[in-house]
Amino acid sequence: MHASSDNEFKIPGHESLDVRDILDFIRRRWKLISLIAASTFLMLVTISYAIPPLYTSYVQILLDSPKDYTAQQQDYSNAGTGENSTFIESQLAVLSSAVLLQKVVDSKNLEEDPNLGAGALEWLKKAVGVSRVSLSDVLELSVTSRDPEQAMSLADAIAEAYVADRIESRYESAKKAATWLSERADVLRLQLSQSEDDVEKFRAEHNLLATKSGSVTEQQLSELNIALINARAELASRRAKYQQAEKLVRTGGDAQSIPDVLQSAVVSALRAQQATVTRRVADLSLRYGERHPEVMTAQAELHDIEAQISAEVQRLVGNLKNEAEAAEAREAALTQALASVSSRSETEDRVGVRLRDLGRIAAANKELFETFLSRAKIAEERSTLLSSGVRVIAPANVPDGPSFPNRPLFAALGLVFGIFLGGGGALLRELFASGFMATRQVEETLAVPVLASMPRMTNWSGTDKSQAQPVAYLERKPLSRYSEAVRRLRLAIERVPESERPLRVMLVTSAMPGEGKTTLVLSLARSAAADSERVLVIDADLRLSSATNFFGMTEKAGLVDLLTLPIQAKDAIHLDERSGIYVLPAGTRTMNPPALLASKRMRALLEKLQKTFDTVIIDAPPVGPAADASILAPYVDRVVFVVKWRETSREVVAEGIRHLGGRSKIAGIALTMVDEPKLPKYGRYTSLEGSVSNTYYRN
Secondary structure, three states, X not given: OXXXXXXXXXXXXXXOOOHHHHHHHHHHHHHHHXXXXXXXXXXXXXXXXXXXXXXXXXXXXXXXXXXXXXXXXHHHHHHHHHHOHHHHHHHHHHHOOHHHHHHHHHHHOHHHOOOOHHHHHHXXXXXXXXXXXXXXXXXXXXXXXXXXXXXXXXXXXXXHHHHXXXXXXXXXXXXXXXXXXXXXXXXXXXXXXXHHHHHHHHHHHHOOOEEOOEEHHHHHHHHHHHHHHHHHHHHHHHHHHHHHHHHHHHOOOOHHHOHHHHHOHHHHHHHHHHHHHHHHHHHHHHHHOXXXXXXXXXHHHHHHHHHHHHHHHHHHHHHHHHHHHHHHHHHHHHHHHHHHHHHHHHHHHHHXXXXXXXXXXXXXXXXXXXXXXHHHHHHHHHOOOOOOOEEEEEOOOOOOOOOEOOHHHHHHHHHHHHHXXXXXXXXXXXXXXXXXXXXXXXXXXXXXXEEEEEEOOOOOOOOOHHHOOOHHXXXXXXXXXXHHHHHHHHHHHHHOOOOOOOOOEEEEEEOOOOOOHHHHHHHHHHHHXXXXXXXXXXXXXXXXXXXXHHHOOOOOOOHHHHHHOOOOHHHHOEEEOOOOEEEEOOOOOOOOHHHHHOOHHHHHHHHHHHHHOOEEEEEOOOOOOOOHHHXXXXXXXXEEEEEEOOOOEXXXXXXXXXXXXXXXXXXXXXXXXXXXXXXXXXXXXXXXXXXXXXXXXXX
């Protein structure tokens, strides 16, 4: 067995994390998570109250965007309605410009403020914030100051300065636009009169009549072209319908599938009669037979209907032919008329080229003149009643509370970050937990079965040390939870696959001291003795000798004396009358325990004792500080390895098993000092006995 494989561990629940694992994790670590979350929350709340507060006042300005007086200014008005974001950005820049803010600094005498002085303008630039409200035409201006009254006053002052600046700039623009438009309109009036005179003179010289849409010939040519196109389309449609019908008739196809036939009310009525008569013929044939007069009469009626349908179909096909011929004749007539008008139009076109040029010049001059004249009139009228194009829709107010720090936000952030930090800290603690928490975790990590989980006993019953843990407890409370756990352990040991010889000698050891090894030995021995077995406890821990001290046999001959002196086993083995357990105490102190335990006399002693007693339990020292258990392991039938719940690290346990020579002799793991009320917090790693209520046990 290699140490590298023994040291490969898994995080509880890491293989298939689900909601229950998360809930169990929170149940285990909620105190740590709550402590970190509360500390973070209090820290951020304290910081929020320690920071000097700032107050922000807001003003909202609506861009009404009235129509302007030139083409360029018309584009600006469109921008104000949201069609041009460049205009909005320009107004935002104006609101925060140094020129506008300097006017506010001067009007409010901010440079005389001892806290600001010459840096008032720079301070105001940093205190002002401008933004657009969503995609609307509303601008929001904010001013932040330590004085709420000053924040409100400055916000209103900047809005007023902006409105005044807009009025001034628009008035100057309007006056310039009105003057320029009037002068330009006079020049265009003269150009329009001259171009219209040129058109009339040219028409009179060439005797050209005109309509609203052009010359008479052009109008006729346009109308004939449209009529010819429609006639050709109609001819193609009727010719195609006729050819399709004629082909079906010629090839013997189903002429009744022709669209005109399908739409014919006469054919539809005849088909309805045909279907009725057909059903009657079928009914009469079944009733009277094919030769019956009524059947023959019905068949004759059916043939007559079919003949009528055929005649109607032929008539409809003939109609299609007539319609096609009429459409062809109309198309030919229109073609001839168009040719005649076209020859006349060619003559007029040579003269009309010049006329059209003159007309376009006159039309352009007229449109330009009318545009400038209209704008000149509007500019003259509106220059007398000018608005700023903007208005304040939400004046500044004194802030109800500080804008920074936002204490509710700080508190919320403290709570959120605290929970995250607490969860992270709890997760780190969970990841670095080195011990085993429950049965399945041990088996998955070490590939060694867990024989039983022994509950933690905080107060053993008994009035003095001679009656105290655990022998007196098992005697007084044979149906307690701990007693059942001891029985479960004994049964689990007996069910381990046995070797060739009977399971008589077992060794109980652990990785480190203080894991409840001797308590478990005494418990197993008392339980076996209560079942009328001859059980012997050998105290092979020649350094501490806890079992010897428990039975008060420190002065009696024991294992060391039996291995070094010529005495009989009966002189070193003593019966504890109260518990019925035979005890082989440690005996005289020795300076070389490994040598004695590895001797041939020790092996011979064990072979002799297993013939005398039903069960021999060796209380061996831990494998971590001493090699004694590793020496004794080859001499016994099975080894029970004791692991303290949640305390002994997994690496230490794996190394201890390796020191025992691997898993071949190990019957399994016994978890000791298990705090069973806490087991449900470990989810799927909870042992079966840990989920049973105490009310089930009688004592």
